[in-house]
Amino acid sequence: MVRADVLARSRLIQSPHFLRSAEGDLRLLFENYDRHFFGNTLSAALRAQSPVPLALDWSGRLRSSGGVTTRLRNRRGVLSFRITVSQPLLFDNFRNGESAVVVGLPCADRLDGLMRIFEHELLHLHEFLAFGRSNCARPRFQKLAATHFGHAEHRHRLITPRQRMLAQTTLRPGSLVRFVRDGQELRGRINRIHTRATVLVASSKGQRYTDGGRYEKFYVPLALLKEI
Numbered sequence: 001m002v003r004a005d006v007l008a009r010s011r012l013i014q015s016p017h018f019l020r021s022a023e024g025d026l027r028l029l030f031e032n033y034d035r036h037f038f039g040n041t042l043s044a045a046l047r048a049q050s051p052v053p054l055a056l057d058w059s060g061r062l063r064s065s066g067g068v069t070t071r072l073r074n075r076r077g078v079l080s081f082r083i084t085v086s087q088p089l090l091f092d093n094f095r096n097g098e099s100a101v102v103v104g105l106p107c108a109d110r111l112d113g114l115m116r117i118f119e120h121e122l123l124h125l126h127e128f129l130a131f132g133r134s135n136c137a138r139p140r141f142q143k144l145a146a147t148h149f150g151h152a153e154h155r156h157r158l159i160t161p162r163q164r165m166l167a168q169t170t171l172r173p174g175s176l177v178r179f180v181r182d183g184q185e186l187r188g189r190i191n192r193i194h195t196r197a198t199v200l201v202a203s204s205k206g207q208r209y210t211d212g213g214r215y216e217k218f219y220v221p222l223a224l225l226k227e228i
């Protein structure tokens with residue numbers, strides 16, 4: 001319902017794999033969720049508590065979490081609220097059909113990821129408006145998250161397949177490794193790691209690299225690599 005409405009009405013989000021988004025999309029999400037999940041109580045409470053409209057923005061620098069919600073009181077005692085969503089976390093991930101886990105839920109595409117992040121931030125906003133404070137590490141928040149949205153965990157973290165893989169291995173770019181290919185043991189250095197590693201093996205038949213050496217490139221599943 002929210003997803004279909006965003007896809008139908010947003011100028012920039014016309015596909016779940018959208019490449020650009022603007023503040024208006026966050027506004028569209030806010031209106032949708034407020035109507036369908038909060039019975040317009042968020043906008044009503046905002047109007048009652050603050051003369052300043054809710055600020056919704058994308059941040060190019062926010063990397064520590066998918067989003068941040070703040071409640072600010074200025075020197076004259078005026079309250080304002082802001083939800084900021086991380087551009088790098090959404091746009092560096094979900095590339096080429098990659099999925100990621102957000103708030104404990106697998107997200108198949110970028111729009112899914114954005115919605116899960118936004119839902120988490122809306123619960124912060126809801127708590128701020130209802131109680132003046134909000135903490136997603138506390139049971140109250142987690143209960144709300146589970147009942148409102150079925151979120152399985154409270155962390156803002158976004159876990160990608162690559163991060164999951166790196167957490168399970170000590171292999172890193174630069175590691176010296178050996179592996180068997182066509183019955184022969186080869187030794188080389190990991191150049192890149194994704195779900196497999198790219199290993200460069202010194203070879204006169206290989207391509208010349210910037211360090212002056214010639215290397216053949218092998219794609220090897222991590223499980224078959226032994227660190228030297």
Ligand SMILES: [Zn+2]
Pocket residue numbers: 120124135136154156
């Ligand atoms: Zn949180």
